[in-house]
Amino acid sequence: MPEVAPTLLRPGHHGAFVREGDDALPAPAATGGPLGALTLAVKDVFDIAGLRCGAGSPAWRDAQPPAARHALAVQRLLDAGATCVGRTVTDELTYSLAGSNAHYGSPINPAAPERLTGGSSSGSAAAVAGGHADIALGTDCGGSVRLPASYCGIWGMRPTHGRIATNGCFTLAHSFDTVGWFARDGETLAATFEQLAASELDTPGDAGVQLLHSPEVTALLDDGIGAAWQALLPALQACGEVRAAGEALDLPAWAEAFRTLQAAEIRQQHGAWFARNGHTLGADVRERFERAACIAPAAVARAQQRRVQASAAMARILDTPGSLLVLPTVPTTAPARSDGAARIDDVRQRSLQLLCIAGLAGLPQVTLPWTQVDGAPVGLSLIGARGDDERVLAAALALGKALETTP
Numbered sequence: 159m160p161e162v163a164p165t166l167l168r169p170g171h172h173g174a175f176v177r178e179g180d181d182a183l184p185a186p187a188a189t190g191g192p193l194g195a196l197t198l199a200v201k202d203v204f205d206i207a208g209l210r211c212g213a214g215s216p217a218w219r220d221a222q223p224p225a226a227r228h229a230l231a232v233q234r235l236l237d238a239g240a241t242c243v244g245r246t247v248t249d250e251l252t253y254s255l256a257g258s259n260a261h262y263g264s265p266i267n268p269a270a271p272e273r274l275t276g277g278s279s280s281g282s283a284a285a286v287a288g289g290h291a292d293i294a295l296g297t298d299c300g301g302s303v304r305l306p307a308s309y310c311g312i313w314g315m316r317p318t319h320g321r322i323a324t325n326g327c328f329t330l331a332h333s334f335d336t337v338g339w340f341a342r343d344g345e346t347l348a349a350t351f352e353q354l355a356a357s358e359l360d361t362p363g364d365a366g367v368q369l370l371h372s373p374e375v376t377a378l379l380d381d382g383i384g385a386a387w388q389a390l391l392p393a394l395q396a397c398g399e400v401r402a403a404g405e406a407l408d409l410p411a412w413a414e415a416f417r418t419l420q421a422a423e424i425r426q427q428h429g430a431w432f433a434r435n436g437h438t439l440g441a442d443v444r445e446r447f448e449r450a451a452c453i454a455p456a457a458v459a460r461a462q463q464r465r466v467q468a469s470a471a472m473a474r475i476l477d478t479p480g481s482l483l484v485l486p487t488v489p490t491t492a493p494a495r496s497d498g499a500a501r502i503d504d505v506r507q508r509s510l511q512l513l514c515i516a517g518l519a520g521l522p523q524v525t526l527p528w529t530q531v532d533g534a535p536v537g538l539s540l541i542g543a544r545g546d547d548e549r550v551l552a553a554a555l556a557l558g559k560a561l562e563t564t565p
Contacts, residue, residue, distance in 0.1 A: 172266040174284035175244040176202050176212065183242050184228060191239025192349060198240040199291035201248050201282045204229040205326035213328045214248040214259050214278070217438040218431075229326030231295055231337045231354055238353040243291055246281030250443045252297060252330045253424065254278050255305050255506050256493075260440025264495065269311040270534045273492035274502070276306035279338065283310045286340040293350050294340045299330050300420060301488075301513030303338030307525045308537030309492035313347040313558075314340045317547050319520030322354045331423035334416075334517050344526060344555040351551060359548055367398030367553050369484045369540075370475060374407040378489040378511055382531035387486055390528075390538075394484065396560050397553070403475050403483065408468070409511040415464035416514035421450035422458045442499065469519040476521075476543040482553055487525040487537035488512055515541060522547040524554040528561060 184206060202212045205225035212219035228236065236242065247262050249255075257280035258264040265284035267275040275284050279296025283306035286294045296303045298316040307314025315338055322337040329335040337354065341347040348359050371391065379387060394400045424447070432439075432447045439447065475483065488509040493502050516523040521541050528538035540557065542550035 171244075171290050172268050172284045172288040173263055174199070174246050174265045174281040174288060174290060176247055176262065176281070183244065184232075184236060185241075189239060191237070193235060193293070193353060194239030196240050196292040196346065197243045197290075198232075198235055199244055199246050199282055199285040199294040200232055200242060201279050201294070201296045202245045203248055203252060203297055203328035204232050204295055206232060206242075206245065209245070211328055212245075212248075213252065214250040214262065215438065216261055217435045218251065225326070227326065230323045231327065234353050235293065235295070235350065240293060244285075246279075246285050246294060249278035249280060249302075250440055251428070252278040252299060252302060252328070253443045253446055255301055255509065256442070256502050257283075257306060257309075260443075267310055267492060270309070270492060272496075273494055273534055274309065276309040276492060278302040279306055279340070282340055283307060283312065283314075286310070286342055287312050289342075292341065292346055296338045296340060297327065297329075298336050298338035299334045300416065300510060300517060303340065304487050304513060304516075304523060304525045304537070304539065305509060307340055308487035309535065311527045311530075311535030311537075312340050312342055313344055313527070314338060314525045314537075315347055315351065315551070316516055316523045317351070317355065318522045318545050321522070321545070321547060329427070331420045332427060333423060334420055344551075344558045347524070348551050348555060351547065355547065357548060359551055366480055367556075368478060368481045369394050369398050369400045370403040370481055371400065371484055372403045372407050374409050375485045375512060378409070378508060379486060380490050380531070383486055383489060383491070383536055386529050386531060386536070393560070394557075397557050398480070400484075405471055405475050407471070407515065409514070411464055412468045412518055413507070413511045413514045415461040415468065416510060416518055418453060418457055418461035419465060421446070422453050422461075425450045425453065465518050468515075472515065472519040472521060472541075473543070476541075476546075480549070481543070482550060483515070483541040484557075485512060485539055485541070486528070487539040491531050491534035491536060520544055522550045524550050526554055526558050526561070
């Protein structure tokens with residue numbers, strides 16, 4: 159099978175895809191399977207047999223051999239009958255939430271073309287939002303599925319850390335990276351989970367859902383999102399008991415611990431590569447790698463203790479069966495494509511305070527379309543206890559139906 163170098167974006171598809179020859183894409187491994195009528199896009203961090211994994215970096219791609227087999231997540235979806243329609247653009251080495259790439263450009267946000275898609279699974283989000291794929295695989299380390307799903311007005315999931323095998327997938331920071339995915343509707347999101355996790359969406363009926371909210375989250379929200387959130391809280395009663403979480407979330411400290419630990423793991427895993435190839439990276443990603451190289455061991459030890467505390471706090475909050483934390487996925491709408499680096503970095507830092515909750519504790523989170531503020535989509539999220547992915551998904555499906563009838 160000849161390899162096609164991904165040097166250009168496929169035209170007419172919102173810049174979502176890395177260019178491929180059609181003969182380089184795998185055929186479905188089964189016909190008539192549970193995903194047999196659906197199309198699949200794959201973030202260019204997953205191995206596809208015969209192709210090089212690019213991870214958004216020409217230097218990285220050029221050093222990789224063609225993959226001998228598909229990544230396990232790709233293979234499972236092909237085995238279920240999905241048809242692969244292309245590989246999608248990612249932020250460079252997945253080390254960004256902006257949705258831009260110095261080498262391959264920025265996919266267009268189909269829901270708000272003047273705004274960024276968000277990253278690093280930018281192409282996958284654009285592919286689903288633009289109607290070019292029914293399902294798109296991504297990865298989520300610091301929010302790289304959840305944030306672009308919110309920005310593009312689609313469904314997305316980060317499963318419990320370790321629930322979905324990452325075999326054959328580029329990882330940025332090993333204790334945070336998860337396989338994630340996008341869909342335009344909740345049923346497709348759930349069907350994809352069932353195939354990836356070899357599970358069925360059949361949650362025990364031992365408890366009603368309790369939706370917990372946090373004043374620390376509310377304090378972070380932009381005014382327009384905050385107003386929509388306050389208006390939504392009474393309507394959530396239709397989905398279950400709604401009450402305050404009962405324990406404070408130390409979000410600034412948690413976000414700082416996340417940044418420190420993520421950077422330390424990136425240095426551990428990719429520091430030697432960066433020492434040789436850092437000059438090839440875009441300025442924003444190169445700067446993050448440089449900062450990662452300066453983190454002191456004592457700071458890592460303190461951050462790890464903070465992670466233990468955050469995980470314990472979330473375990474207490476979600477201890478009652480059926481308890482789920484409900485919150486806007488991110489505190490802002492997508493930045494404008496014309497915004498400068500300072501604005502984009504401010505959004506990144508604030509967003510991490512919400513995204514780090516599931517990341518630090520390894521929890522499952524589903525984001526679903528919620529509302530629009532200033533003409534841009536905003537997502538709503540549910541976070542559940544570790545391993546409670548099925549319940550989170552089932553509750554998200556019910557919440558999605560309730561939102562359809564909410565004025």
